[in-house]
Amino acid sequence: MEVRVFLIVFVALFTLSNAVSFWDTFDIIWSPEHFKASPDGQVWSLTLDQITGTGFQSKAKYRFGMFSMKIKLAGGDSAGVVTTFYMCSEREAGPHRDEIDFEFIGNRTGQPYSLQTNIFKNGGGGREMRHNLWFDPTQDFHTYSILWNNHRIVFFVDNIPIRVYSNILGRNNFFPNKKPMYLFSTIWNAEAWATRGGLDKINWAYAPFISSYKDYQADGCEWNAPNPVCAHTTNQHWWDQYNAWHLTETQKRDFLWSQKFVTYDYCKNRQMYPRIPRECLLNPLQ
Numbered sequence: 001m002e003v004r005v006f007l008i009v010f011v012a013l014f015t016l017s018n019a020v021s022f023w024d025t026f027d028i029i030w031s032p033e034h035f036k037a038s039p040d041g042q043v044w045s046l047t048l049d050q051i052t053g054t055g056f057q058s059k060a061k062y063r064f065g066m067f068s069m070k071i072k073l074a075g076g077d078s079a080g081v082v083t084t085f086y087m088c089s090e091r092e093a094g095p096h097r098d099e100i101d102f103e104f105i106g107n108r109t110g111q112p113y114s115l116q117t118n119i120f121k122n123g124g125g126g127r128e129m130r131h132n133l134w135f136d137p138t139q140d141f142h143t144y145s146i147l148w149n150n151h152r153i154v155f156f157v158d159n160i161p162i163r164v165y166s167n168i169l170g171r172n173n174f175f176p177n178k179k180p181m182y183l184f185s186t187i188w189n190a191e192a193w194a195t196r197g198g199l200d201k202i203n204w205a206y207a208p209f210i211s212s213y214k215d216y217q218a219d220g221c222e223w224n225a226p227n228p229v230c231a232h233t234t235n236q237h238w239w240d241q242y243n244a245w246h247l248t249e250t251q252k253r254d255f256l257w258s259q260k261f262v263t264y265d266y267c268k269n270r271q272m273y274p275r276i277p278r279e280c281l282l283n284p285l286q
């Protein structure tokens with residue numbers, strides 16, 4: 001009995017000490033009144049209404065690592081609403097930024113959310129992929145993660161690698177690997193382009209739209225100017241080892257399974273890219 005109580009207290013303390021303090025970790029980047037933390041500080045809600053959305057940014061920036069967030073998306077009629085979790089080298093959408101994006105595009109009631117991922121290097125993007133999800137992302141929290149090292153960027157949904165963006169032997173000349181990046185989470189009005197190419201506008205009768213975040217984890221190389229530890233590649237981190245440069249056998253199987261949820265792939269867009277982008281020829285399973 002006593003042992004059990006001790007264990008419970010121990011587990012509780014351990015969990016608490018592991019919890020991320022929002023205010024130590026992030027800054028609100030606009031409209032603080034559209035941000036709300038739960039009473040225990042562990043769930044962070046972003047609200048979009050007719051006035052504006054909101055967002056937060058990590059204080060730390062990183063070059064390489066593994067970054068995760070649990071997110072529950074705004075439900076109901078969410079057409080035109082975009083919720084994001086992404087990395088970017090700048091706060092503003094500057095002309096030379098690098099970026100690694102998760103963008104969740106809302107839809108009319110009963111129609112599926114679309115998960116768009118994208119990569120920017122030096123201000124250039126156009127590396128979109130879109131996936132449907134195999135669950136309703138508005139019902140529960142799910143884990144969205146970015147693994148980033150100099151060999152590849154992998155997008156995970158609940159630990160399933162849904163997209164592998166390779167840089168095998170440095171052969172991808174559109175691979176962001178020089179600039180440290182911050183982590184961002186935002187909700188905003190993207191009705192101009194997001195749902196069915198901008199045809200479906202936000203129905204403000206259903207506002208406010210609220211997406212919630214929790215359990216942020218950053219295990220990366222923090223960039224502390226002027227002498228960042230991560231300026232030089234060191235192979236001592238688990239996210240920069242063989243198993244993070246290649247998919248494991250289980251991950252390969254999961255990745256191949258997840259490909260049936262792809263609804264758009266820039267690599268196959270011959271109108272936009274008459275010549276297939278070079279990185280598209282790299283084998284994600286290699």
Ligand SMILES: *[C@@H]1O[C@H](CO)[C@@H](O)[C@H](O)[C@H]1NC(C)=O
Pocket residue numbers: 105106107108111112113114194195196197
């Ligand atoms: C929204 O639903 C429609 C109809 O099912 C679908 O064609 C579209 O891909 C969905 N997502 C977006 C972002 O438009």
